[in-house]
Amino acid sequence: xxxxxEKIRVADQVTWRRWLHQHAELSFEEFETTAYIExxxxxxxxxxxxxxxxxGLVATLHGAHPGKTIALRADIDALPMxxxxxxxxxxxxxxxxxxxxxxxxxxxxxxxxxxxADMRDAIHGDVKFIFQAAEExxxxxxxxxxxxxxxxxxxxxxxxxxxLMTKTGTVGFSYGAMTAxxxxxxxxxxxxxxxxxxxxxxxxxxxxxxxxxxxxxxxIARRVAPTEAxxxxxxxFTAGTVNNIIPHTAHIKAxxxxxxxxxxxxx
Numbered sequence: 001x002x003x004x005x006e007k008i009r010v011a012d013q014v015t016w017r018r019w020l021h022q023h024a025e026l027s028f029e030e031f032e033t034t035a036y037i038e039x040x041x042x043x044x045x046x047x048x049x050x051x052x053x054x055x056g057l058v059a060t061l062h063g064a065h066p067g068k069t070i071a072l073r074a075d076i077d078a079l080p081m082x083x084x085x086x087x088x089x090x091x092x093x094x095x096x097x098x099x100x101x102x103x104x105x106x107x108x109x110x111x112x113x114x115x116x117a118d119m120r121d122a123i124h125g126d127v128k129f130i131f132q133a134a135e136e137x138x139x140x141x142x143x144x145x146x147x148x149x150x151x152x153x154x155x156x157x158x159x160x161x162x163x164l165m166t167k168t169g170t171v172g173f174s175y176g177a178m179t180a181x182x183x184x185x186x187x188x189x190x191x192x193x194x195x196x197x198x199x200x201x202x203x204x205x206x207x208x209x210x211x212x213x214x215x216x217x218x219x220i221a222r223r224v225a226p227t228e229a230x231x232x233x234x235x236x237f238t239a240g241t242v243n244n245i246i247p248h249t250a251h252i253k254a255x256x257x258x259x260x261x262x263x264x265x266x267x
Contacts, residue, residue, distance in 0.1 A: 008115045016040070017107035018089035024078035024096045024103070027134035028141065030055040033076050033106075037131055040110060044117050052148035056133035056141055060126055061116055067125025071150075071157040072112055074105035075135035101162040106131060108160070128154060138184060180229060180257035181264050187212070193248040205250035206239050212252070213237070223266070230267055231257040 025033050034055050041049060041059050048060045056076060083090050083097035091097040098104075113129050130150065134141030151157065161179065166172045189209050194202035216232055224230040232254050239250035258264040 008111050010111075012114075013107045013111045016110050017103050020076075020103035020106055021098045022089045022092055024083075024091045024093055024098045026080060026096055027077040027137035028055060030076050030133050034131070034133070037076070037106065037110065041113060044113065046120055047113070047117060050150075052150055053133060053141060053144040056131050056145075058131070058145070058150055059113060059129045061113065061120065061123070061129070063123030063125050063127070064121045065124040067123070068155040069126045069128060069153050071128040071130055071154045072109055073130040073132055073157060073159040074109035075102045075132050076106045077102060077134050077136050077141075079136055100136065102135065104162050105160065130157075138182060177259040180231070180259050181261075183256045183264070183267075185254055185256065187252040187254075189250045189252070191246075191248060191250070194246045196244040196246060199246060202246040204246050206247070209237060209239065209250045209252055220267075224263060228263050229257070229259045230263055232267070233257070 019036065020033060023032055023036070025031070031054075034051075034057055038049060038051075038057055041047060044059075044061075046062050048062070050058045050060070052058060078091075078096050078098045079100055080095055081097050081099050082095055083099075109129055109131065116123065116127055128150070130145065132141050132145060145151070163172060189205040189212075191203035191205035191208060192201070194200075213234055220230050220232060234252065234254045236251065236253035240247035256264075256267050258267055
């Protein structure tokens with residue numbers, strides 16, 4: 001382990017991470033990100049690079065001895081958000097930023113490529129480094145990789161996620177499911193608009209929306225066992241344009257998370 005740690009290029013990882021952060025790209029649009037990663041890896045010896053999908057790539061390090069195939073995976077896409085932080089490596093793409101840590105994940109995986117490539121003579125088997133596109137947009141970019149056969153010869157696969165509540169220099173783990181499935185839904189409520197002075201002539205979609213949100217929150221508390229993880233997070237509620245008009249429609253967006261497949265189906 002000490003030999004491996006000595007080979008990790010920490011300063012380079014910081015540089016890579018900041019470049020990726022500055023050039024954040026949305027799901028399925030990670031063309032510049034993919035090109036940057038491929039350019040870094042192009043001259044690594046004994047490394048095969050494949051592009052099974054339009055964005056993202058898979059690099060395979062062939063060990064010096066026969067053995068199993070291990071896969072290490074990181075995601076590379078960013079989120080549709082404006083960056084507020086005033087840092088030198090602030091995102092240059094308006095409305096797009098790495099607010100979920102995928103720039104860190106990709107930089108960590110790049111570091112693993114170079115560290116393990118330097119130790120190739122001690123490796124029994126192959127190591128696949130999967131830079132996956134579109135993790136943030138279900139069903140995501142993993143499906144294309146599976147369908148392309150990227151995992152067909154893989155014996156074990158490992159991934160990680162940075163976590164703000166974990167101290168730097170420590171690693172957290174859990175038995176069983178660690179992270180939740182993530183499903184998204186968009187809801188349009190079609191009511192009937194009216195002037196604010198005549199609410200009786202309306203079917204108020206805003207009031208209906210608030211009732212839906214409260215009812216679903218209460219339903220989870222009473223329909224899902226407290227020992228199970230179940231979560232609906234409301235990300236957007238938009239309706240109307242002025243103070244004195246009840247609008248025709250309202251729009252709600254939310255994410256649904258759970259760890260148990262049956263709970264997911266129920267949700």
